[in-house]
Amino acid sequence: MMKKLIALLTVLLPLAAGAQNSTVKCTFNGLPDNKIVVGEARGGRVVPVDTVTLDAKGRMRVERAVADPTMVFLTLPQANSPMVHVLLLPRENITLEVDYMPAINLLNVTSAKGSDNMVLYKEYTNLISNLVLDQHTDRVAEEMEKLLMAHPDVLMSAFLATFFDQQFEQYVTLFKTIRDSLITKWPDHELVKHIDGRLRSVLLPGMEAPDIVMNDPNGKERKLSDLRGKVVLIDFWASWCRPCRMENPNVVRLYGKYHDKGFEIFSVSLDKDYNSWVKAIETDNLSWPNHVSDLKYWSSAAGRLYGISSIPSTVLVDREGKVVARNLRGRELENKLEEIFNQ
DSSP: OHHHHHHSOEEEOOOOTTOEEEEEEEEEESOSSSEEEEEEEETTEEEEEEEEEOOTTSEEEEEEEESSOEEEEEEOSSTTOOEEEEEEOTTOEEEEEEEEEGGGTEEEEEEEESOHHHHHHHHHHHHHHHHHHTTOGGGHHHHHHHHHHHOTTSHHHHHHGGGGGGGGGGGHHHHHHHHHHHTTTOTTOHHHHHHHHHHHTOOOTTSBOOOOEEEOTTSOEEEGGGGTTSEEEEEEEOTTOHHHHHHHHHHHHHHHHHGGGTEEEEEEEOOSOHHHHHHHHHHTTOOOSOEEOOSOGGGOHHHHHTTOOSSSEEEEEOTTSBEEEESOOHHHHHHHHHHHHTO
């Protein structure tokens, strides 16, 4: 028995105050060599802390004393290699079996014991591998959402939900379900706090749109609240954003069509260069007066207030200052304006 324990390489990671031991035993199949890099999350990125050698049967053991749920990353030494994301809770003993699938650049967890988090992660990697191999990548988002909605009370769901971070508003129901299922047990975990923070900045239909107070290109203060009584499109854009510039002719056309009926546009630029901002307004014939920016790029105060993580992004506000819809563009925006003004 002692020889078997010695044969399994043990990686001892730094101890944490008040921590309790947790262990991961992992067997890898099909690797190009016998090396695995162990990493930790530090400062928003994965930092290697050790490179270990597997035994003759592809086995390794990671032991760590943890006080809180902690992510450990297992990957190959080669650049752009896939990872196994191991979420460790205090006093857990996890056993994993992992197949390397180079054709789709995936470390597929085929067996997971001792952890609800890792059982869910196994289902996730199996789902991805099956869809990719069957050439159904168009179904990944749909199937991922179903999987996470079935397990919202598992902390790993909060990590896997980052798959949808760039489409947060589209999947707000999923994020709210996960947050509500985890907030009582894990209120201080950064994954849960991240989702909670994003949800607090999400504006749903019927909510009052927060006021925006910023200066226009001439230094004049412009307030969104001054347009109360009008239907307002808050348009987050920038001169450097090609999709924004491509959408501008449609916005100009709709402004001309509905302005006399009470339609206004409040354009918030995420530019950082004054001259580029002003030139784009002129070039694209954005003739309405309400153009504002603090020239802070992605740190725009209005952008942060509205939870803007990508542009173009729009918020349509009714005459009472309440949100009607978000991210309407093209035909969808025209249909909504026609519905409002032709009632």
